[in-house]
Amino acid sequence: MKAIIGPRFYGKCLQSGCVQAFARRLIAWQRRHGRRGLPWQGTRDPYRVWLAEVMLQQTRVETVVPYYRRFVARFPDFAALARAPLDEVLALWSGLGYYARARHLHAAARLVANSPSGRFPQSAAALERLPGVGRSTAAAIAVFAFGERAAILDGNVRRVLARHFGVQDGRAQWRLAQTLLPVRGIETYTQALMDLGATVCRRADPACVRCPVARSCRARREGRVAELPAPRARPKVSRQQASWLVLLEGRRVLLEKRPPAGLWGGLWCFPDLGRNARTRPASGVPTGPALEKRIAQHLCRTLGCELLRIERMPSFVHAFTHLRLEVQPWLCRVRVSRAMPVGGGRRWFGLRRALAAALPAPVRRVLLALRSQKAPQGTSAASARWRTSTRQSRPNASARRSARYTERCRPPVQPIATVT
Numbered sequence: 001m002k003a004i005i006g007p008r009f010y011g012k013c014l015q016s017g018c019v020q021a022f023a024r025r026l027i028a029w030q031r032r033h034g035r036r037g038l039p040w041q042g043t044r045d046p047y048r049v050w051l052a053e054v055m056l057q058q059t060r061v062e063t064v065v066p067y068y069r070r071f072v073a074r075f076p077d078f079a080a081l082a083r084a085p086l087d088e089v090l091a092l093w094s095g096l097g098y099y100a101r102a103r104h105l106h107a108a109a110r111l112v113a114n115s116p117s118g119r120f121p122q123s124a125a126a127l128e129r130l131p132g133v134g135r136s137t138a139a140a141i142a143v144f145a146f147g148e149r150a151a152i153l154d155g156n157v158r159r160v161l162a163r164h165f166g167v168q169d170g171r172a173q174w175r176l177a178q179t180l181l182p183v184r185g186i187e188t189y190t191q192a193l194m195d196l197g198a199t200v201c202r203r204a205d206p207a208c209v210r211c212p213v214a215r216s217c218r219a220r221r222e223g224r225v226a227e228l229p230a231p232r233a234r235p236k237v238s239r240q241q242a243s244w245l246v247l248l249e250g251r252r253v254l255l256e257k258r259p260p261a262g263l264w265g266g267l268w269c270f271p272d273l274g275r276n277a278r279t280r281p282a283s284g285v286p287t288g289p290a291l292e293k294r295i296a297q298h299l300c301r302t303l304g305c306e307l308l309r310i311e312r313m314p315s316f317v318h319a320f321t322h323l324r325l326e327v328q329p330w331l332c333r334v335r336v337s338r339a340m341p342v343g344g345g346r347r348w349f350g351l352r353r354a355l356a357a358a359l360p361a362p363v364r365r366v367l368l369a370l371r372s373q374k375a376p377q378g379t380s381a382a383s384a385r386w387r388t389s390t391r392q393s394r395p396n397a398s399a400r401r402s403a404r405y406t407e408r409c410r411p412p413v414q415p416i417a418t419v420t
């Protein structure tokens with residue numbers, strides 16, 4: 001395999017004047033072919049630019065547009081965002097993923113609102129001190145809001161520089177990105193880089209025939225487009241199992257708020273019977289009556305509920321970049337037998353109100369399935385079975401067994417799968 005191309009090449013390139021040509025061609029291309037009409041374009045309001053840049057981190061433009069519109073309609077400026085409770089912010093963010101971004105936005109808005117000047121930071125260096133704003137995001141905000149000559153280097157731009165100049169080292173890329181900045185037209189140039197990376201110099205199947213800088217592209221000339229940039233080591237993906245208790249009393253469902261930090265921090269989820277790393281084979285996990293017994297005990301002990309009936313919903317997998325979460329939801333029809341213990345952030349919601357809360361996408365899907373009485377995922381056969389079982393009103397044998405367990409339950413209860 002050929003050695004990875006080092007910074008020597010772009011040293012020659014700088015001398016040959018192709019740096020100016022690179023920016024000039026990109027600017028000309030952006031004016032004719034760049035993306036236009038996006039709701040965050042055409043404004044210099046730093047709040048809106050900041051909001052868009054944060055939403056666009058690791059998320060596609062098409063996905064962001066409706067979220068951005070709703071967010072701006074509800075929180076038109078950072079003062080409105082700072083006044084809002086975090087719960088409401090997370091509810092509007094619900095489904096967009098990477099929820100730390102929403103928590104950071106909210107924290108940053110409060111930081112600005114409570115600062116002595118009460119003004120939004122006016123430079124890339126100052127923006128970088130806000131929670132959730134990295135070097136590239138700060139630069140993008142400073143470019144579009146204040147016209148500052150600052151270099152961005154997100155994943156798309158890294159790919160363009162790696163292919164076009166053959167530079168892959170992180171520090172060298174920052175130096176190169178800084179060197180490439182044009183004297184005039186910084187906004188158009190920055191937008192062009194973003195557009196080129198997203199629509200032409202794509203990770204898979206780049207459209208080199210449409211590329212405005214194809215003539216000077218080193219990877220293309222050397223037939224190495226497919227191998228640049230060299231793939232980064234993938235983060236190790238761990239596996240976890242979760243058994244969600246979908247507690248239904250009439251049309252009310254029990255949700256609990258997750259701790260502020262960590263996975264789905266601050267969002268409303270179903271109580272989880274055991275969300276632990278899978279460290280032993282699936283055969284070690286209790287099933288059937290043993291599982292129902294544990295569920296009934298757990299309900300009785302912690303939630304003040306009497307289990308009337310339990311139904312297994314189709315399981316599904318939710319994939320994060322670093323985690324594969326295998327979820328088994330259990331639909332538990334219950335009667336509230338005593339006051340729910342104080343604390344734990346649990347609350348009964350009507351289905352409609354639950355759907356308006358701050359929810360992770362898979363919880364929302366389960367709730368939507370409940371509302372329409374359809375299985376959330378799984379095979380059609382499994383869905384059909386689940387639909388059939390939900391139509392039965394008479395408690396079955398397992399429910400009667402569970403009810404007996406409910407009366408006899410004693411703490412403590414172990415989670416279904418335990419870390420060993």
Ligand code: SF4
Binds near residue numbers: 164201211219
């Ligand atoms: S020619 Fe192809 S590989 Fe090179 S910058 Fe353009 S799109 Fe990317």
